[in-house]
Amino acid sequence: MVNDYEMTISAHRELAPGIWRLELQGDFDYAGALPGTFVEVEMPDEAYQLRRPFAIADCDSERQTLALIYRVVGAGTELMSQLHEGATLKLLGSLGNGFPFADLVPGQRTLLVGGGTGIPPLLYLSKVLHARGIQADIAVGFLNQESMFATDELQQYGNLAITTNDGSVGIKGFVSAVLDNEWNDNHYDRIYACGPLGLLMSVQNRYPDADNVYLSLESRMACGVGACEGCVVPDKQGKLSLRVCVEGPVFNSQEVQLSV
């Protein structure tokens, strides 16, 4: 059930410069912690009025652990990155709708497209899909070799393609290059994407008429629970009617308008 849970940091390490994996232990809404859902984390300083939304990157209800992978982007996340094992954090969750996958059957084929800190929820999704016998082609993009993370794990769960902007690892360029070339002829039962706006737009534009494409969005958010109307994004008619925190963060590509 959605609630505010106080959890203890059981592991915290830097995966790449400025990219951290935070593992928390304790009571949580594990039943609701599905791939694509998120939590709102209270910052460890009361001057911060807003919590920070992070997608769930892994979850183990038996060990009672939850993992988040986040990037240090401001003073709040900087402060968070300094926390050690044993410290506690408050997490409001699970929030949001998550990726639809329950209707897929073993043998069906999916495509996962991720970039940068859009990768963590796809990492969790790929793990769950793999456990259910569903095939996954996974294309992930990074700035360069130094900024890479989670690739070893992704490799276990699907057929992985890596792109880097500078070509230091994998294919040089954006992830869309993989879709246009190597995987151009593949048929997918479902497509999932999470990452920067440009990546989401390229996926939406590549499959303009498909009804099986799901995009996970981010937005400046306050409440996280559908109370404040702060995080809205435009629907296909351009109306700001979709709350990322409740109707999303995962939207069918046909229902949402991506705008810069």
Add this chain to the structure above:
Amino acid sequence: MSDTRLAVELPGLKLKNPIMPASGTFAFGDSKYAQMYDLNQLGALITKAVTLEPRAGNATPRIAETKSGVLNAIGLQNPGLKVVLEEKLPALQAKYPDLPIIANVAGSTEEEYVAVARALSESKMCAALELNISCPNVKHGGMMFGTNPDVAAELTAAVKKASSVPVYVKLSPNVTDVKEIAQAVADAGADGLSMINTLLGMRLDLKTRKPVLANQTGGLSGPAIKPIAVRMIREVAAAIDIPIIGMGGVETAADALEMMMAGASAVAVGTAHFHDPLVCPHIIDALPKTMDQYQVSTLQELCSQTGQMLRGEKG
């Protein structure tokens, strides 16, 4: 568990405790906050602003964090009177029949305010109205009605005439002399005041050199504004003898007591929800102990003592 020490009474509002979520931070009691605790614990609930027609709100980004505060420019996004009357209020009433509901009324014209106020009060689904003449984030209406005493008084009188339930006028802090507006709306028949709304503010993004909010400006709320709220409530309470619902940066039981010592008879909690979703029950639970700490036997007594003291100051 209810504690009679916490009970307070204001026009149209017999409250088991003085704590209520502030407008715009709690939707219509239908967000996931309601899945986390029984809203019957609340003293009352103030709804999101209601306008005659649905409103789409402002462009995004609508939210920006500041030190000890939040800037917002939502723009009164709401589903409109019809949906509120047919869906939102009935759902609240069905689930929480004993929870007093204060409906926040907004509009672009006097006619719109009057129509919304009349329909909401006639619905018998709210105990009082909060007249929003102080939203800083809309081009028409909102704060325009709340910064000129004559305009504010005229609107208050018109809404009072149309409403069969008590009317609390929500005041803007973005004025030179809040007492002047407060006096004008009190003279026009306001049953109470609700203060303060947000302070007009702005943040710039150093990279883009542009405002962070799409609306350019927004309303500042949170602990950063609490001293301003306390000062304004005290000024108004000392000058005008109608009850005040106090708000502005409240996040603890001590903050709530401070508002009441300033002259508020009840306390609304807004921005604090964003870092503590359970802030209202937390405050309600902590109130008795905090009252003990400061030798407050009952809140009703604190209100009357404060009133007497302020009236003494005035004379």
